Amino acid sequence: LKENFAAGLIELTPFDGTHPFIDPMTGSGTIAIEAALKAKNVAPGIWRKFAFDNFDWFDKKLHPELVEKAKAQEKQDHAPILASDIDQSILEIANVNAHNAGVLQDIKFKQVAVKDFSTDLENGVIIANPPYGKRLKDREAAEKIYEEMGQTLRRLSSFSQYYLTSDPQFEKYFGAKATKKRKFYNGNLRTDYYQYWANKR
Template sequence: MKQYQLYTTMGAGFESVVAKELNTLGYETRTENGRVFFQGGQTDIVKTNLWLRTADRVKILLKEFKATDFDTLYNEVYELDWAALLPVDAKFPVQGRSVRSKLHSEPGIQSIVKKAIVNKMAQQYHRRGFLPESGNEYPLDVHLYKDTARISLDTTGASLFKRGYRIEHGGAPLKENFAASLLKLTPYDGSHPLIDPMTGSGTLAIEAALIAKNIAPGTWRKFAFDGFDWFDPKLHDVALAEAKSKEKALESPILASDIDQSILEIAKLNANNAGVLQDIDFKQVAVKDFTTDLKNGVIIANPPYGKRLKDKESVAELYHQMGTVFQKYPDFSQYYLVGDPDFEKEFGKRATKKRKLFNGNLRVDFYQYWANKK
């Protein structure tokens, strides 16, 4: 089976998390900013798309070369055997990005790459410069960084965070792979209780249940590779059946609460779509009224950020309530994703560790309070 140079993309700051996931799946990796590289064939393309919880996409690196002018870019792209990758009717959108490179016009870069592919395919398929682009989609991507160009084929399609279970969401939900990445930064593996006391649309609790039950996060969706005419269609079905056989029962409780009953109904719908509704105990509870008899677990939350001025006072009060309530549970490791630099002051305790992250374009901190081990 042909081997490819593959790589995953991910949110800023999660490279080590994705690399660790790939290592656990059995791959040797090389990491650079925003990408983790590994080798694999079609089976591995299916496996990583199906199982990676924390990445955005899995891509095939087709070619890497220096390009400081459009002629070089055109010629290098033209040299590739495009007919081996794209059928005559392929739809092949080209995304272009340029960072710190002489060729800085992204529309210009996209246009030249597209032109080179069209001309090469017209020659290979004996067409007169017209390609219908009426068939399946083969998403291509050209990325220039410091004058080095990379041409890639995206095997994923819609980003991996689009699991397919979240039909409804609250006002500002965490992306599914972002939530999974936060969980991977905790010791959570399903063997101890997990509590999400501000669950919103339920993403953290649902991703925790998927981890605990060893359910592949790509179970509910199709991928771009499903439409590639040269890709073995049996591989996806085989991988899915194998993944189903590895699912297991929940070992320890998962609690998800929120003050808002209407958003809890949305969370339940999402959990039902993910097949884990019976595994999560949903309750309408305000933070100030929260209590639990559970011990030695993980508390994780994405509380409101209070970015609007009128919200700041109520959010500060919420953070104070969190400190009062959750500091009563020192045997729980606690993790809070917050956009307020004054969080520790309001919470009433300095974090063991703080990690800078970006939730979309919003700069946030992941405050980590490690459990007191007796």
């Protein structure tokens, strides 16, 4: 996922950093990193250089002043953010990405398959971008993962859960009908964002 797409997925959830966040299939960590940035109230694009900085009519002091103002509004304390994946090698990439984004200390990475995932946390948000199984040989593996997700994650009923996939049969294999779903395009690929709203404890 691109960073802005992942950030948009998070914006469609109640997550604000005051309750736990879980990405149980984190891959390179994009969703968890964007969640950490939101939890810390880091302004989008705060590290970027912009072309207008070099315009001769632009006040050179204005941009740095606004950056400092934004940094002053950042937060250090937030609820736990967990990111797990079955593949240790890709978790190492996720760690590097989190370090580069300045949020490595804000995310707890762990190697674990989704079928073995467990947590004592409650009343949070789960977002995952599981494999789509677009190729015929990958479809059965993806469907098996959806079943494992359902068996493991449906139990976490106090969490609002959000899953992005292009498989129109996701609900069947997950084992529950979504509260709501929204259509998106991930690049040129049509996907659905399956939303399962929480039963708060």
